[in-house]
Amino acid sequence: QPVVTQEPSFSVSPGGTVTLTCGLISDSVSTNHYTSWYQQTPGQAPRTLIYDTNIRSSGVPARFSGSILGNKAALTITGAQADDESDYHCVLRMGGGIWVFGGGTRLTVL
């Protein structure tokens, strides 16, 4: 199965902007991959932030946005807050009905 890449870790200052990416080892990510982004804190179920590349899930603040940047999917957090410190996961829809998750990014806000 194809490998989906994410930064293992990232840090951002409170109030700052950070862009996390979701890529493919040997291909470009496009809207045809229907990228979703999830936020997860320890012991909790994932919370959907973005699906279908750039659709914000119900109740998600507008400071979370999804896009395609170059050959990767991207999640941008504008005006980072302390409670944004979490793990962030992306998933891509591949051919043949298969979905593949990235390894996740641990975001630190400090």
Next chain:
Amino acid sequence: EVQLVESGGGLVQPGGSLRLSCAVSGFTFNTYWMTWVRQAPGKGLEWVANINEDGSENYYADSVKGRFTISRDNAKNSLYLQMNSLRAEDTSVYYCARFRGGLWGQGTLVIVSS
């Protein structure tokens, strides 16, 4: 209220079987693909399987193909995962999810151990 509630997890010996269920409410179940996702302790998320609206199509991760079977009963608004020939590496929290619109259950823990 939209809800996805998993059940059926527990402790099982290697080689054993378990059937997970996901009871759905608050949306028209038979108009959505449904998915099982798992997460091993301290690890990332792993897509396991999905099934189309009427149950006629399903897909599996290579790691579970031939051992797990996804199914659904639209009359009961329920999703299932039959897990056979369980291995230690199947130990995870199992989530049911509706990817379109981003709905997830709270998960059920499966531990495979002797």
